[in-house]
Amino acid sequence: MTALLSTQPDAVIGELELSLMTTDRVEHSATDTAADDKRRQFEEQALPFMDQLFGAAMRMTRNPSDAADLVQETFVKAFQAFGQFQQGTNLKAWLYRIQTNTFINIYRKNQRNPYQGTIDELEDWQLGGAESVTQSVSTRSAEAEAIDHLPDSAVKDALQSIPEDFRLAVYFADVEGFSYQEIADIMKTPVGTVMSRLHRGRRMLRELLADYARDRTPGTPASSRSKK
16 A cells, blocks of 8 residues: 555646646636646645645545545645635645545545545554644644554554544644644634544543553553553
């Protein structure tokens, strides 16, 4: 799958460029210069997030073809709405919000396989880059530190065991590094709800990772491994 994730976005870019060109012609046939400037600015700012969005799309759809379609649809919608984006704000969070909404509104209803919300498709580079740099406090969470230091399989298994709402809150905070407000915008929930879900999700994750650490520690009594 690593090879797939490293090459699939290239194919998405090709399809995306055709879509953007078509959108450009429809919306800006009389103002070619403005259209070119908008397209160039969008490509320079948004396309660097292609790999991350594709990884998230794989986690959502669990299907490479559906993930590619979701990313393409996300970028087309983002391009059409780019004039509404406030320069200087978080473009990554804005793109994630569009992709999440698109998935909920379309792909959750029509995808080939029922949605399970698993994170098996997270790649090593995503888990390894879990820097929670935009939280309301400056220090990283213990869970983000654990994600850095535990084997990826353990982190994936632990995250997969958490209910969806809590898993997404932890994923967006400790893997993607979004702030509380950004997560609230993406998930369309109040900040207080995000903080509650993140607190409970981190507690679940902490217990699961502690179990893993105990299992890896020689001489740990079996009875203590099951205690919470």
